[in-house]
Amino acid sequence: MSRLKSESFALELRSPSMVSFEASSDNYEIWSHLGSVCGGMGAVWVAKHKPSKKYVAIKIYELDKCGDELELIQHEIRTVRQLRHPNIIQYMTSFTAAQQLWIIMPFLGYTSASRLVATHFSEGLPEPALALIVREILQGLSYLHSKNIIHRAVRGSHILIDSNGRVILTGLRHSVMVGDNMRWQKTVHCYPPQARYNLNWASPELLEQDLYGYNERSDIYSVGIVVCELGNGEVPYRGIPSTLMLLEKLEDRVPFLYDASTVPQIAENGQGWGMATDSGVGGSVGDNLTSLAITQRLFSPAAHDLVALALTRCPDQRPTADELLHHQFVRYTRKLNGTLPQYLHPVVPITQQTEIGDSVPDLLEESLDQISLNDEVTWDF
Amino acid sequence: MERDLPSDRFMELDAGDDDALLIQRIDSNEIIYCPPKRKYKLVGKYVMGDKLGEGSYGKVKECLDSTTLQRRAIKIMKRKTLRRIPNGDQNVQREIRLLRRLRHHNVISLYDVYHNEAKGKIYMVMEFCVTGLQEMLDRSKDKKLPIWQANKYFVQLVEGLEYLHSRGVVHKDIKPGNLLLTSDNMLKISDFGVAEQLDVLAGKDEITTSQGSPLFQPPEVAGGARVFSGFKVDVWSAGCTLYNLTSGKYPFEGENMFRLFENICEKPLVMPEELDPVLKTLLEGMLRKEPSERLSLNLVKSHDWCCKKHPRTEEEVSLGGDDDRHSISIVPYLRSNYYDSESEEELFTEHQLNESRNQAECKSEMSGTDLQETRGAHTKRRRRKPTSCISVKSITSCKQS
Numbered sequence: 001m002s003r004l005k006s007e008s009f010a011l012e013l014r015s016p017s018m019v020s021f022e023a024s025s026d027n028y029e030i031w032s033h034l035g036s037v038c039g040g041m042g043a044v045w046v047a048k049h050k051p052s053k054k055y056v057a058i059k060i061y062e063l064d065k066c067g068d069e070l071e072l073i074q075h076e077i078r079t080v081r082q083l084r085h086p087n088i089i090q091y092m093t094s095f096t097a098a099q100q101l102w103i104i105m106p107f108l109g110y111t112s113a114s115r116l117v118a119t120h121f122s123e124g125l126p127e128p129a130l131a132l133i134v135r136e137i138l139q140g141l142s143y144l145h146s147k148n149i150i151h152r153a154v155r156g157s158h159i160l161i162d163s164n165g166r167v168i169l170t171g172l173r174h175s176v177m178v179g180d181n182m183r184w185q186k187t188v189h190c191y192p193p194q195a196r197y198n199l200n201w202a203s204p205e206l207l208e209q210d211l212y213g214y215n216e217r218s219d220i221y222s223v224g225i226v227v228c229e230l231g232n233g234e235v236p237y238r239g240i241p242s243t244l245m246l247l248e249k250l251e252d253r254v255p256f257l258y259d260a261s262t263v264p265q266i267a268e269n270g271q272g273w274g275m276a277t278d279s280g281v282g283g284s285v286g287d288n289l290t291s292l293a294i295t296q297r298l299f300s301p302a303a304h305d306l307v308a309l310a311l312t313r314c315p316d317q318r319p320t321a322d323e324l325l326h327h328q329f330v331r332y333t334r335k336l337n338g339t340l341p342q343y344l345h346p347v348v349p350i351t352q353q354t355e356i357g358d359s360v361p362d363l364l365e366e367s368l369d370q371i372s373l374n375d376e377v378t379w380d381f
Numbered sequence: 382m383e384r385d386l387p388s389d390r391f392m393e394l395d396a397g398d399d400d401a402l403l404i405q406r407i408d409s410n411e412i413i414y415c416p417p418k419r420k421y422k423l424v425g426k427y428v429m430g431d432k433l434g435e436g437s438y439g440k441v442k443e444c445l446d447s448t449t450l451q452r453r454a455i456k457i458m459k460r461k462t463l464r465r466i467p468n469g470d471q472n473v474q475r476e477i478r479l480l481r482r483l484r485h486h487n488v489i490s491l492y493d494v495y496h497n498e499a500k501g502k503i504y505m506v507m508e509f510c511v512t513g514l515q516e517m518l519d520r521s522k523d524k525k526l527p528i529w530q531a532n533k534y535f536v537q538l539v540e541g542l543e544y545l546h547s548r549g550v551v552h553k554d555i556k557p558g559n560l561l562l563t564s565d566n567m568l569k570i571s572d573f574g575v576a577e578q579l580d581v582l583a584g585k586d587e588i589t590t591s592q593g594s595p596l597f598q599p600p601e602v603a604g605g606a607r608v609f610s611g612f613k614v615d616v617w618s619a620g621c622t623l624y625n626l627t628s629g630k631y632p633f634e635g636e637n638m639f640r641l642f643e644n645i646c647e648k649p650l651v652m653p654e655e656l657d658p659v660l661k662t663l664l665e666g667m668l669r670k671e672p673s674e675r676l677s678l679n680l681v682k683s684h685d686w687c688c689k690k691h692p693r694t695e696e697e698v699s700l701g702g703d704d705d706r707h708s709i710s711i712v713p714y715l716r717s718n719y720y721d722s723e724s725e726e727e728l729f730t731e732h733q734l735n736e737s738r739n740q741a742e743c744k745s746e747m748s749g750t751d752l753q754e755t756r757g758a759h760t761k762r763r764r765r766k767p768t769s770c771i772s773v774k775s776i777t778s779c780k781q782s
Contacts, residue, residue, distance in 0.1 A: 070761075079418040123663035210706040211451045211511060211564055243428060243447050247715040 020160035021104050023095035028104070034111075041065050041111040042073075046107060056092065056106040063099050071191060073101065076173035083147065087140030089160070089170040109163030109349020110341075113226075114156030119235050120347045123293050124233040124258075127303060131333045133159060134227060134306070136167035138330065141223070141370035144169075145216040148178040152192050154222035155201045156229045165340030172196065178215065187213030200237045201225045204249040205315050217315040220324065224255075224310030231257045231299065231307075251305060252313040259299045302329035340363060421718035423447070424504050425495050427455060431710035437466060438473065438574070443509065445711045446492075452493065452709060453507040461500040473503060476573040480507075487541030489561065489571040510561035510569055511707040512665035514626065517698050519555055525629035527695035528660070532686070534560070535623050537568035539682050542615055545570070546678060549579040551586065551611035554593035555618035557625060562700055564707070579611060586611040595641055597621045600670045602641035613672040618683065620667025627660065628653035632668055642656060646670070660685045669684050 016160060021027075027050050034044040034057065042061035049056050049337050061073055084090070109351040123132070131347060137159060144151055151174065158171030176188055191209055195202060203221035205214040218258065229235040236255035237245040256262050306329040312318040324330060341349075422429045426782075430443035439458035446453055463469035480587060493506040514534065516522050526534070526574035538560060545552055559572040575592045579585075588611040591602045599617035601609040624632045632650055635641030650668050652661050663686045666676035681687065701707055 083656075124391055189563070191449075191451050195451065199450055206710050209564060210511075210708045211701040212706050213564065241447070241449055243445070243715055244719050246445075246450055246711065247719055250709070250712055251716075 010200065019057070021049060021092035022051075023093045025095075025097040025102060028102075030058065030124050035186035037061075042101075049104075057105050057107040059105065061101040061103075063096070063101055066101075068193065071229065071269050072173040075175075077103065077104055079172045079175055081148070083144070083149075083172075085140060085143040087169055087174070088138045088143065089168050098373065106162065108160040108168060110165075110344065110347065112157045113159040113161060113230055116161070116344065117156065117230055118343075118346060120344075122233045122290055124231045126343055127299055127300055127337065128333070128336050129340060130227065130231050130303070130331055132165070132336070132343065133161075133167050134223065135325070135333050136323045137169060137223060137226070137328045138325050140167075140169040141216075141219050142325060142380060144175070145321055147227070148216075149175050150178060150188060150214075150216050151222075152206070152218045153198045154203070154219050154226055154288045155198055156235070159226070160342065161344075163341070164199055165344075167340070185217045189213040198222075199242050200235050200245060201229075203315070204252075206248055206311060207249060209297075215315060217318045217320065217333075220318050221312075221315075223321075223324070224307050226308050227303070227310065228255045228257060231303070241272040248322045254308065254311040254313075257304055259297050259308055261298060261304070263295050285337050298370045300329065300332070301328070302332060305329070393577045407659045409732035409735060410730050414729055414731070414734065419713040419717055424455065424497075427493075427505070427506060428711055428714060429455070430714060431529040434449055436468065443710050444506065445709070452505050452711075454486070454509045454566055456505040456507065458503045458505075460503070463503075469516065472574045475578075476576070477505065478641070479573045479576055480579060480680070482507075483545070483548060485541060487570060488567055489569040495660060497499065507571075508563065508569060510571070511564050512562050512620075512700050513566075514557035514562065517562075517700070518626070518629070520702050521698040522541040523629045526626050526698050527693075527768045528627060528657075529691035529693050530697055531623065531626040532689075532691045533566075534562075534568050535619075535626065536687055538570065538619055538622065539678060539687065541568065541570040542619060543682065545576075546586075546612050547616070549581045549586075551577045551579065552615050553577060553588075553618075555615055555622055556594050556597045557622055558594075560622070564700065566700065577611065588614070589598065595638055596634070596710070598642070598645065599672065599675075599717060600646045602646040609674050612678065613675050616667055616675055616678060617672075619681070620664055623667070624653075624664055626658060632664075636689060644708060663687070 004050070028047045029050055030045050030047045032046045036043050036048055037059060041187045042059055045058045045060060047056050048054070061070075063070065066073065077091065077111070080089060080091050089105060092104040092106070094101065096102070105357055113125075122129075137154065141151065141154070149172075150171065151172070153171040153174035155171070158169060160170055162168065172180045174192055174194060175191070176190065178186065178188055189209075189211070192198070192202075192206075195206075200209075201222040203214060203218040205212060206218045225236055237248065306324065306327050309327070310324065418477075419431075424444070427444040428447055430445060433441045433443050433454060435441070439456060439462060441454055441456050443457045444453050445451070458473060462471070463473060466472075475490065477494055478490070484490065489510070490508045491505060492508075493504075495502070495504040495506075496502075517526070525531075538555070542552070542555070550573075552573065553575050554572060555570070559570065561569045561571050576592075577588055581590070587608050589608055591598065592616055593602075593614075595603075597618040599614055602614065621632055624630070630653060633641065633644045633648060635644045650665065653666065656664070658752065663676075663681065664685045666684070667681060669675040676684070685769050
């Protein structure tokens with residue numbers, strides 16, 4: 001890693017522990033590659049902040065490779081800087097170093113929700129964990145929506161979890177401000193520049209691109225998809241042509257959570273299950289359907305209801321984030337005794353796996369290698 | 382081998398076909414229409430949709446990028462047709478060359494160009510626009526826009542022109558019909574068929590030809606000057622456009638081309654009374670007959686009327702009209718590709734068609750509340766399309782009465 005003099009252009013944020021993270025690449029020791037972001041334009045690294053010996057994640061963009069994306073990255077930095085909420089990502093600092101743009105952010109021990117699913121919960125997260133994550137996401141979205149921001153890319157890989165179980169929403173480079181150019185407008189019409197990465201999560205009204213436009217309730221639809229993604233262990237519409245996915249969404253065939261109450265009736269219907277049950281084929285040409293564990297488990301009716309509400313076809317009838325925070329499925333989290341890390345047991349944060357060896361880079365590297373992170377999607381900060 | 386024509390046109394006749402000389406009476410119940418089948422078709426990675434419009438060069442269809450699911454417009458031109466238009470092929474090639482180098486949020490973007498040599502077709506994939514200023518004017522009261530709305534679009538037009546001129550491109554055909562709008566109200570300068578790329582090194586904007594629309598031509602073109610400033614041509618046309626947007630009239634008219642050009646050259650400019658004085662000074666500056674006295678784009682941009690905030694006093698002329706959402710038209714095509722579509726095919730007769738027409742007319746004569754029902758997408762489509770479903774030519778024994 002070249003150690004070149006950096007020129008700071010961003011304001012330095014103080015971390016919660018009051019350690020100040022300098023806008024200089026000299027202060028960070030890069031350890032291990034975590035994954036690539038933004039279609040290979042950048043990479044995420046685990047690093048140690050030398051003065052404080054703290055783990056950080058560093059997103060490094062190669063400025064030479066960024067074309068139009070540079071604007072989005074700047075948009076992301078500007079947006080994140082204006083926001084302050086426990087469920088929204090905070091960057092400690094960002095700066096350019098030679099041809100690179102560095103964004104320093106906290107290293108989150110459990111990494112992303114989609115990676116948890118990919119590596120440990122291939123048939124989906126347990127319901128309590130799901131409910132806790134959904135609550136935090138809705139809180140984050142409620143805050144964003146109060147600031148007139150539509151996230152537009154709520155998905156498992158943009159949901160990060162720190163070692164204490166705090167859930168943090170990232171991916172704000174896809175976001176848009178309502179009424180940015182025309183103050184009186186309450187809807188947005190522009191198609192997200194990087195929509196192709198998030199098509200499976202996108203709401204039907206966003207995909208329709210008609211004069212109706214879309215608003216913050218588009219994010220709620222994505223929450224419904226995320227619940228299916230994390231609950232089923234795979235995102236709806238996976239592996240089907242995007243045009244078929246579009247048709248399914250516009251014709252209002254909605255995905256659902258797989259469990260004993262939904263899967264057997266499908267199995268009985270035989271091959272044509274998707275069409276016959278009017279339940280989102282596409283949804284779900286899932287491998288997971290055959291699994292025994294799925295046909296034996298049962299999600300609460302509240303969970304099914306939340307998914308159905310969030311996936312309401314007409315945005316005006318879809319609940320808002322605030323309304324969903326009062327939904328039974330979310331209220332149920334108050335009665336839970338455990339915390340998110342307990343429900344994620346036996347998975348432990350990556351940082352804890354290595355703290356035994358205390359700052360031995362190799363160990364961290366090893367544990368990271370075990371979880372194959374070559375998939376760009378699962379680590380899209 | 383024209384595959385684009387709906388292949389499912391047919392007509393059923395009960396009477397004997399031998400009686401070729403008699404004009405037969407056919408019951409309207411016996412004329413059966415089949416709605417045009419929406420066949421799934423790909424050009425490159427684009428799924429073809431409904432027709433958006435038709436021009437002398439070819440037609441424009443909606444299409445969908447199957448990788449990003451973004452709506453696009455695709456201009457389809459036939460080599461054969463182009464050859465019949467003076468400079469047709471040349472103009473298309475020039476437009477493609479120009480558009481490839483241009484990138485601005487107020488200039489239409491060209492994404493892909495496909496050539497199908499076997500069919501002799503050229504496809505240009507461009508940004509999707511829901512409507513254009515001309516369409517909006519046609520729909521609006523008094524054929525004009527509220528001042529604040531005209532201002533919003535004019536400012537974008539000036540921005541787009543400024544960019545074009547900075548790249549040495551003279552558009553030469555600025556008019557409401559060539560100014561399109563996207564669903565988020567962005568104005569896009571389109572149709573570069575007669576645009577010209579200036580020699581950047583020459584440092585001058587001298588041009589010798591202009592083939593734009595007569596109503597928007599400046600005196601130097603109308604009067605037949607040999608060499609003139611290209612940029613000032615666009616300023617004049619933009620001035621005519623602004624005049625038209627705000628007053629619903631044209632600065633100069635004439636019963637024929639000769640009279641029109643004569644008027645453009647000699648008749649003094651008459652301002653519509655109702656316009657406010659600031660706007661009048663801007664129009665007057667942009668429509669000066671002597672190109673060297675005409676405002677430059679820079680002066681137009683910094684003119685008070687452009688910089689000033691205009692209160693939203695009048696109701697906006699909407700992009701879509703009454704309740705036209707300009708919905709995505711690809712869905713039936715996808716359905717025919719992914720689902721078994723045969724069962725959905727519905728036939729209807731001339732009789733039914735007339736009934737529904739009559740009903741619709743009755744209703745529209747009544748109060749507006751009942752109108753909603755007939756405006757459903759289904760009835761609308763049926764009412765608009767049927768004439769194209771029947772080809773009278775193919776039946777020799779039958780003539781339209």
